Amino acid sequence: MEAQLELLKVEALAKIEAASDVKSLNDVRIAYLGKKGPITDLLKGMGKLPAEERPKMGALVNVIRESVTEVLEDRMAKLEELAINEQLEKESIDVTLPGRPARTGNHHPLTRVVEEIEDFFISMGYEVAEGPEVEKDYYNFEALNLPKGHPARDMQDSFYISEDILLRTHTSPVQARTMEAKGGAPIKIICPGKVYRRDSDDATHSHQFTQIEGLVIGEDIRMSDLKGTLSLFAKKMFGDEREIRLRPSFFPFTEPSVEMDISCFKCGGDGCNVCKKTGWIEILGAGMVHPNVLKMAGYDPAIVSGFAFGMGPERIAMLKYGVEDIRHFYTNDVRFVSQFHRTEA
Amino acid sequence: MLVSTKWLSEYVNIEGIAVSDLAEKITRSGIEVDSIIDRSHGMTNVVVGYVLECVKHPEADKLNICQVDVGEETTQIICGASNVAKGQKVIVARPGAVLPGGMKIKKAKLRGEESNGMICSLQELAIEGKLVPKVYAEGIYVLPESAVPGESALPLLGLDDQVLEFDLTPNRSDALSMIGVAYEVGAILSQGIQLPEINYTASNEKAEDMLKLRIDAKEDNPMYVAKVVKNVKVEASPLWLQNRLMAAGVRPHNNVVDITNFVLMEYGQPLHAFDYDRLGTGEIAVRLAEQGEKITTLDDTERTLEAHQLVITNGKEPVAIAGVMGGLNTEVHDGTTTVIIESAYFAPGSVRRTSRELGLRSDASTRFEKGVDPNRVEAAAERAAQLMAEIAGGEVLAGSVIFDELDKTPVRITVSPDYINNRLGMKIPLEEMLTILDGLQIPTEAVNGKLIIDAPTRRQDLRIQEDIIEEIARMYGYDLIPMTLPITESTPGGLSPYQAKRRTVRAFLEGAGLFQALTYSLTSKEQAQSYALETAPVTELLMPMSEDRSILRQSLIPHLLEAATYNVARRMDSVALYETGSVFLGEEEDGLPQEVEHVAAVITGKWVDHAWQAETKSVDFYVLKGIIEGMLDSLGLSEGLSFEQTVLDGMHPGRTANIFHNGERIGLIGQIHPTEQKKRNLKNTYVMEMNLAKILAVETEELLYTQVPRFPSSSRDIALVVSSDTSAGMLEGVIRNAGGKLLKDVRLFDLYEGDNVEDGKKSLAFSLTYSDSERTLTDEEVVKAHDKVLNALTVEAGALLRG
Numbered sequence A: 001m002e003a004q005l006e007l008l009k010v011e012a013l014a015k016i017e018a019a020s021d022v023k024s025l026n027d028v029r030i031a032y033l034g035k036k037g038p039i040t041d042l043l044k045g046m047g048k049l050p051a052e053e054r055p056k057m058g059a060l061v062n063v064i065r066e067s068v069t070e071v072l073e074d075r076m077a078k079l080e081e082l083a084i085n086e087q088l089e090k091e092s093i094d095v096t097l098p099g100r101p102a103r104t105g106n107h108h109p110l111t112r113v114v115e116e117i118e119d120f121f122i123s124m125g126y127e128v129a130e131g132p133e134v135e136k137d138y139y140n141f142e143a144l145n146l147p148k149g150h151p152a153r154d155m156q157d158s159f160y161i162s163e164d165i166l167l168r169t170h171t172s173p174v175q176a177r178t179m180e181a182k183g184g185a186p187i188k189i190i191c192p193g194k195v196y197r198r199d200s201d202d203a204t205h206s207h208q209f210t211q212i213e214g215l216v217i218g219e220d221i222r223m224s225d226l227k228g229t230l231s232l233f234a235k236k237m238f239g240d241e242r243e244i245r246l247r248p249s250f251f252p253f254t255e256p257s258v259e260m261d262i263s264c265f266k267c268g269g270d271g272c273n274v275c276k277k278t279g280w281i282e283i284l285g286a287g288m289v290h291p292n293v294l295k296m297a298g299y300d301p302a303i304v305s306g307f308a309f310g311m312g313p314e315r316i317a318m319l320k321y322g323v324e325d326i327r328h329f330y331t332n333d334v335r336f337v338s339q340f341h342r343t344e345a
Numbered sequence B: 001m002l003v004s005t006k007w008l009s010e011y012v013n014i015e016g017i018a019v020s021d022l023a024e025k026i027t028r029s030g031i032e033v034d035s036i037i038d039r040s041h042g043m044t045n046v047v048v049g050y051v052l053e054c055v056k057h058p059e060a061d062k063l064n065i066c067q068v069d070v071g072e073e074t075t076q077i078i079c080g081a082s083n084v085a086k087g088q089k090v091i092v093a094r095p096g097a098v099l100p101g102g103m104k105i106k107k108a109k110l111r112g113e114e115s116n117g118m119i120c121s122l123q124e125l126a127i128e129g130k131l132v133p134k135v136y137a138e139g140i141y142v143l144p145e146s147a148v149p150g151e152s153a154l155p156l157l158g159l160d161d162q163v164l165e166f167d168l169t170p171n172r173s174d175a176l177s178m179i180g181v182a183y184e185v186g187a188i189l190s191q192g193i194q195l196p197e198i199n200y201t202a203s204n205e206k207a208e209d210m211l212k213l214r215i216d217a218k219e220d221n222p223m224y225v226a227k228v229v230k231n232v233k234v235e236a237s238p239l240w241l242q243n244r245l246m247a248a249g250v251r252p253h254n255n256v257v258d259i260t261n262f263v264l265m266e267y268g269q270p271l272h273a274f275d276y277d278r279l280g281t282g283e284i285a286v287r288l289a290e291q292g293e294k295i296t297t298l299d300d301t302e303r304t305l306e307a308h309q310l311v312i313t314n315g316k317e318p319v320a321i322a323g324v325m326g327g328l329n330t331e332v333h334d335g336t337t338t339v340i341i342e343s344a345y346f347a348p349g350s351v352r353r354t355s356r357e358l359g360l361r362s363d364a365s366t367r368f369e370k371g372v373d374p375n376r377v378e379a380a381a382e383r384a385a386q387l388m389a390e391i392a393g394g395e396v397l398a399g400s401v402i403f404d405e406l407d408k409t410p411v412r413i414t415v416s417p418d419y420i421n422n423r424l425g426m427k428i429p430l431e432e433m434l435t436i437l438d439g440l441q442i443p444t445e446a447v448n449g450k451l452i453i454d455a456p457t458r459r460q461d462l463r464i465q466e467d468i469i470e471e472i473a474r475m476y477g478y479d480l481i482p483m484t485l486p487i488t489e490s491t492p493g494g495l496s497p498y499q500a501k502r503r504t505v506r507a508f509l510e511g512a513g514l515f516q517a518l519t520y521s522l523t524s525k526e527q528a529q530s531y532a533l534e535t536a537p538v539t540e541l542l543m544p545m546s547e548d549r550s551i552l553r554q555s556l557i558p559h560l561l562e563a564a565t566y567n568v569a570r571r572m573d574s575v576a577l578y579e580t581g582s583v584f585l586g587e588e589e590d591g592l593p594q595e596v597e598h599v600a601a602v603i604t605g606k607w608v609d610h611a612w613q614a615e616t617k618s619v620d621f622y623v624l625k626g627i628i629e630g631m632l633d634s635l636g637l638s639e640g641l642s643f644e645q646t647v648l649d650g651m652h653p654g655r656t657a658n659i660f661h662n663g664e665r666i667g668l669i670g671q672i673h674p675t676e677q678k679k680r681n682l683k684n685t686y687v688m689e690m691n692l693a694k695i696l697a698v699e700t701e702e703l704l705y706t707q708v709p710r711f712p713s714s715s716r717d718i719a720l721v722v723s724s725d726t727s728a729g730m731l732e733g734v735i736r737n738a739g740g741k742l743l744k745d746v747r748l749f750d751l752y753e754g755d756n757v758e759d760g761k762k763s764l765a766f767s768l769t770y771s772d773s774e775r776t777l778t779d780e781e782v783v784k785a786h787d788k789v790l791n792a793l794t795v796e797a798g799a800l801l802r803g
């Protein structure tokens, strides 16, 4: 019986050595260690042995079984490694082939600019106010200190629907409507939207364009508040190093009125083609709300004051992204719009 | 407004200040200087020449051989101008000169004859053709006899000058005159200004003896001054006067007309000169025109007048349209000897209306429209009279014929320094404010701590306290205003739920692969209502610029299709665009159309395109439907959504559906009709449009988590055959109804028509999932529920179950 066992072991080890892949090694395992294998048979046959021999033989069988198992497992690990290596080699791919593009679209550049402006002012406690694009003459002009017959409201410049209705020429009527609705309460709003003017479309004009305006009304709002607000805004939109300057200007609905320039973000103020060699770029118009506008909306200009500002997202996008022709914003060429997909920081 | 610095320096001392610095100062304190024009354009070697001899070139008809004294020598120059002649003083560009166009003058031979330079026209010196006196418009310019050969021609022509081009805001009409600009510049430079001194000797004869004046329209013409000048000699103006006008952008004509234009530019007061004899009646009468009355104006055009238009008449017929244009019948001509100078105040509104109606805008009408300075009406007439005496040899009759009911009292403004400082957020001392106002020559008194200001009539923009705040701020310097933030009750700010959800929709659609488009609201009559979800009366422009942009749209789809065509035409075959924007539904009570925000999308070409992996998929109905379902799901609106087949104009009749949410129609989806696709050069193209306002208005429930299932679910697959026209949606409805609360999910996973399925039939396969959140379902429970489903399918949907 002992000799039989030794023979079995030698035989098994030889077969293990000879097995060249996982599958044949598994066959060896089943053949020798399986339920129907010779070792199991031997163990089953133990009952026939005299009782005193049983423990000795049992131990021997176990030793042999363990040593065969150990060798087999070692071999198995090696063969598995070989097999995996072989498989990995076969699975090797060309990593330079193109990836599957994740299909996504993106904001129109003007929406991108408008949302950036909205978000800045929202963080400063402003709400976003919107209003109709077809407006009453009253809100578009009269309530903004542009009475009938005022030279700045030329019929030729506006798209009229009837004598009293027109496509709004600026987003300011939203301010007038908000003031009227607030009934004397403080206001902090930003008003984005589409506006229309009777211009022929060319590289710098569009009969439809967008505007975003801001309005703050309250007791003792000062011009210095306007300047401080706009300075923060300029830094947020165009970089921390931006400085601002105000130049006198004229708008019927503000007094005093100013235009705001920022130091050129391209050359830093030394002069370049973006700033037309001046070091400054005109960004927006602003001013202190005209007392007539306050009065018409039911505010007392002796107590309440306010500031307003307005700008064109097209102009800002053109400056920021170097777009040379305003018509690009309205042709919806995918090769144009798709360029505005990534973050900037 | 063009401001010659040479001219300006007659009124204010600007010596020693670089023109660019001056321009910067003017811009920073209130008037934007658009550009600085150097009238010399860096020219050198342009001198006075004296034509000693002038003969025809033997080889060329049109050329003349001139011997020209250019000071240091006499030289030969070939000249092609037909008006060159012996004895003229001319402008010579000598070899080495570079003219404004970049032309370099060199010695040359023309048809065998040497030419040492060029005799120049004014155009060649960069004076616009429309400003060159008519006599010289087609040839060289002839200088006065007094010009000295060899001297530089530039100072003689006033070209050693820099001109500031102002971009004036409408409130600053005071700067529409040289004197007005002088006030502004004087204030900026802390300098006094020098006004023209008017003195001339009048004749003994009185103007009022020769001319009668009657004003019958006092409201539109509250002030009229007429002066009479006899014995004038009409001829070309002296060069200095012509130079001034050309620098200001006005064409010289003759001395009388030039004087009126000069004074217009100097005082900002438009003048008109009538030929006294041609007037014929010795009378000026101002009145409103008779309806249909006719006048031929100076531009030789007959104009028909309306009853509200103001005219100057000779007591019988119109001789001028007040403030707009003179009449041809009384025009000053070469033989004129007696001139009437008109200086008047015409009401701004009247002039604006008339000039607009007649389409006539001029330097005069633009000034009247803004309101001229009442205190300069008479002064300007006197200034013109003086110049007529000096330049045109005229004899000015004593006195003026005047009608004057014009209010000339200054507007009084009272404002406290505290108010000014509070509004600015500054602490400017009272003395500083007084210094600024004094510099601007705005009469001011400080009484009991308040500023009492009498706004000068030349500054019509000063009316209220805020106007004074602006004057002080702009002269003090906006740079000195500190930066603060508003002190208000702190507000949270933010987007409204509607606005926030609109951003969600945009983010979803972009995440799903669509680019945001932005198209025009104005469209053509033809497209205004096509594909509209809902139509209403259209909103039409009164005066459209083109038929293509004449009506407000009622659907976003037509312009999105145009965008798709635009891209496809540029070889971008696969297009996926969406837009959010308003449509305009006409006739609300208050006259404004109803503006409803919609969202629309267009897809065409490939949806998936990984060509090298041989994996491509064209767009189809279900791609777009999936996007809509996802979009609504992101808003919490997936429940109650249904798509019902329909037929709509311009859409594929078999591939179009209305979209309903809880029974309410919220949108449409489908393929563009193949005929329409072809017209637009598109392949298979799918569109959708939904009423975004309606969707975003639905208040969705708070988001609460439901427990992740703890017990395993069982699934059962069903394959069934139904007739081809049975919709999957209907089958799903039957399944869900019958499945009861244990049925958690129904998913269609196969659709088959063709071999092995009878004609007119199709095979569908659904996977059903059953579970309970409290326990594991037993086989019997699942079988019981599933049998109900199978039974319902057979009975209610006539389905034949397979295998």
Ligand SMILES: [Zn+2]
Pocket: A264, A265, A266, A267, A268, A269, A270, A271, A272, A273, A274, A275, A276, A277, A279, A280
């Ligand atoms: Zn720059």
